[in-house]
Amino acid sequence: MALSGGLPTENGFVGVEGVRLVEEALRSGCPIQAVLFSEAGQRHHERLAPLIDRPEMAFPILRTTDRLFEGLADTEHPQGVAALVKPRETSFDDLVRTPESACAPLLVVLAGVQDPGNVGTILRTAAAFGVTGGATAASGVSGTASPYSPKALRASAGAALHLPILAGMSLAILLTQCKVAGIHTLASSVHDKPGAFPPMSGVSPGFDHAKTNEPSATNAPFLAPWEVDWCQPIALLVGNEGAGLPEEVERSADVRIHIPMASGVESLNAAAAAAVVFYEAARQRNSTLRQL
Amino acid sequence: MALSGGLPTENGFVGVEGVRLVEEALRSGCPIQAVLFSEAGQRHHERLAPLIDRPEMAFPILRTTDRLFEGLADTEHPQGVAALVKPRETSFDDLVRTPESACAPLLVVLAGVQDPGNVGTILRTAAAFGVTGGATAASGVSGTASPYSPKALRASAGAALHLPILAGMSLAILLTQCKVAGIHTLASSVHDKPGAFPPMSGVSPGFDHAKTNEPSATNAPFLAPWEVDWCQPIALLVGNEGAGLPEEVERSADVRIHIPMASGVESLNAAAAAAVVFYEAARQRNSTLRQL
Numbered sequence: 001m002a003l004s005g006g007l008p009t010e011n012g013f014v015g016v017e018g019v020r021l022v023e024e025a026l027r028s029g030c031p032i033q034a035v036l037f038s039e040a041g042q043r044h045h046e047r048l049a050p051l052i053d054r055p056e057m058a059f060p061i062l063r064t065t066d067r068l069f070e071g072l073a074d075t076e077h078p079q080g081v082a083a084l085v086k087p088r089e090t091s092f093d094d095l096v097r098t099p100e101s102a103c104a105p106l107l108v109v110l111a112g113v114q115d116p117g118n119v120g121t122i123l124r125t126a127a128a129f130g131v132t133g134g135a136t137a138a139s140g141v142s143g144t145a146s147p148y149s150p151k152a153l154r155a156s157a158g159a160a161l162h163l164p165i166l167a168g169m170s171l172a173i174l175l176t177q178c179k180v181a182g183i184h185t186l187a188s189s190v191h192d193k194p195g196a197f198p199p200m201s202g203v204s205p206g207f208d209h210a211k212t213n214e215p216s217a218t219n220a221p222f223l224a225p226w227e228v229d230w231c232q233p234i235a236l237l238v239g240n241e242g243a244g245l246p247e248e249v250e251r252s253a254d255v256r257i258h259i260p261m262a263s264g265v266e267s268l269n270a271a272a273a274a275a276v277v278f279y280e281a282a283r284q285r286n287s288t289l290r291q292l
Numbered sequence: 293m294a295l296s297g298g299l300p301t302e303n304g305f306v307g308v309e310g311v312r313l314v315e316e317a318l319r320s321g322c323p324i325q326a327v328l329f330s331e332a333g334q335r336h337h338e339r340l341a342p343l344i345d346r347p348e349m350a351f352p353i354l355r356t357t358d359r360l361f362e363g364l365a366d367t368e369h370p371q372g373v374a375a376l377v378k379p380r381e382t383s384f385d386d387l388v389r390t391p392e393s394a395c396a397p398l399l400v401v402l403a404g405v406q407d408p409g410n411v412g413t414i415l416r417t418a419a420a421f422g423v424t425g426g427a428t429a430a431s432g433v434s435g436t437a438s439p440y441s442p443k444a445l446r447a448s449a450g451a452a453l454h455l456p457i458l459a460g461m462s463l464a465i466l467l468t469q470c471k472v473a474g475i476h477t478l479a480s481s482v483h484d485k486p487g488a489f490p491p492m493s494g495v496s497p498g499f500d501h502a503k504t505n506e507p508s509a510t511n512a513p514f515l516a517p518w519e520v521d522w523c524q525p526i527a528l529l530v531g532n533e534g535a536g537l538p539e540e541v542e543r544s545a546d547v548r549i550h551i552p553m554a555s556g557v558e559s560l561n562a563a564a565a566a567a568v569v570f571y572e573a574a575r576q577r578n579s580t581l582r583q584l
Binding site for chain 2: 125127128129130224225226259260261262268271272273275276279280282283286
């Protein structure tokens with residue numbers, strides 16, 4: 001049993017550490033292979049017992065010494081409790097199914113987010129604002145850190161286990177599937193492009209109409225977050241922390257989302273820009289949020 | 293001439309380093325005492341010359357060796373150009389004056405933000421979303437890092453020089469002045485308080501009406517960002533990265549702003565939460581933004 005490494009074991013299980021994450025894993029409904037307590041970690045047993053002792057939970061509870069646990073653990077000051085959990089198997093069909101809690105699917109697609117902490121933070125923010133599913137791009141310029149690495153799982157506060165996620169997808173295939181399924185693709189553009197910003201007056205909030213305002217029909221138009229109808233089925237593409245999305249991906253999207261700023265400089269990091277855009281989606285979908 | 297240290301010199305000048313920040317200082321209209329180039333930094337002279345050579349600019353251009361410059365510099369890889377600049381003197385009356393570009397004053401008040409990088413990031417985001425002025429609280433639990441330290445200035449990308457800012461204010465005096473001047477005080481609440489969140493239906497967007505929905509008239513009501521009318525004169529109070537605002541400050545505000553989240557956990561850091569709230573203000577004031 002290896003907790004470190006950051007990638008699922010051969011049988012697809014990943015290690016999660018710490019009482020909070022183990023709690024989220026037990027709550028997630030994902031299959032659990034085992035829960036491990038060290039001597040010191042035993043003090044967390046009481047908090048977790050109501051989740052462990054449910055009849056549908058049939059996995060071994062393992063116990064180990066503090067020393068052995070520290071050798072397995074990925075964190076510097078382990079809390080002495082860990083679990084091996086299998087992230088839910090998700091198909092594209094699962095992703096595009098509208099959950100009861102939402103008016104339409106709202107997906108976040110990470111393409112080129114290399115820092116595992118950012119992957120986790122963005123998934124956590126996405127989940128908090130009611131995003132219904134996620135996908136991460138496979139290798140290449142769009143290659144994104146695994147959402148199941150220890151650092152990403154910690155930063156996601158367990159959201160990576162709760163959200164249905166297609167990890168390590170080919171971006172080209174995913175975008176094609178979105179088009180076929182009628183999911184609008186929106187590229188989150190973190191860069192200020194002087195001159196590229198179209199005049200806002202007269203821009204229609206509808207996707208197809210907005211397109212006709214662009215001089216070139218091959219480039220996606222820029223819209224402010226509030227100019228988008230977020231109750232449609234949407235996949236939001238979020239790119240690299242510094243470089244943003246690969247240019248051809250950004251151009252091929254239905255719409256580019258640009259957060260209007262007073263100054264000419266790039267002023268939000270990728271996680272903050274994503275928070276703003278997810279907030280706008282949640283605001284428009286707020287009748288759903290209010291029921292939670 | 294000392295660039296390091298982070299506090300204004302006795303005569304109120306602060307050192308800024310790097311071609312981008314010096315450019316912002318020259319553009320800001322703040323008084324400049326001197327501009328300093330190292331041998332290597334001389335290559336930036338051409339970019340800065342149009343700003344330096346204006347008739348109203350009457351300050352010495354100093355030149356030094358690379359070695360001496362590195363000794364003065366606060367950064368690890370200095371670009372060889374620095375300036376001594378005096379932040380604009382701001383009075384409370386300056387802060388509450390409505391600029392031509394806005395429908396009403398929108399102030400950001402930092403209380404307990406201890407990390408200079410966060411102070412700068414929040415000011416930069418605030419300026420980008422059209423905030424018209426700022427204030428930082430003096431010592432005590434609300435003590436906030438100086439907006440003019442090298443780290444804060446860099447993180448602000450110069451916004452600390454462009455925005456009118458009252459630095460090191462007594463929070464009690466500032467809040468009293470706001471009440472007298474008819475500026476609504478809004479506390480940004482980063483913590484999720486289960487049970488404290490009032491039912492949203494029936495909450496009026498007006499400040500005074502919303503208050504009547506609270507069981508206790510002494511506590512400020514919680515509102516979602518979109519439930520606030522941001523075109524009124526507003527001071528947004530932003531607290532410590534972890535602990536938020538001191539409880540008595542949060543309670544004494546006219547309104548507490550809470551970003552509704554699907555999960556029960558605290559899900560945004562202070563800078564991202566501020567970005568979301570400033571975005572909402574900008575969205576409502578967007579007819580102003582569109583003119584920029």
